[in-house]
Amino acid sequence: MATFEQKLEVSGRQAPKRVYMLATGRERSPFQQFGARFKDDRGWQFVSFACGHDVMLDQPQELATALIAAA
Incomplete structure (x- = not known):
């Protein structure tokens, strides 16, 4: 629950994606x-997976590709 309640503090010049x-x-x-x-918000990149909660089990390659692209 804390991940929804705590603000992310970022230092440095470049803001995270x-x-x-x-x-x-x-x-x-x-x-x-x-x-x-967030789907149509230009400030966000939106990625969806047509599977249940366990994306890492259902679509591991697609998830890995999305995570690498987001890094």
Whole structure:
């Protein structure tokens, strides 16, 4: 829960990328609302995976590719 409540403090010159990754396979996910919010926001890169919560098990290659691209 703390990851949702604590602000990220960043130092240095370059601001980090803002990337939201969403697993869309669960209809009743509380994270869908954030996906809808960030999907068309130009300040965020939005990545979705057509699987359940365990993206690392269901789509490991796609997740690895997305994480490397976000780094």
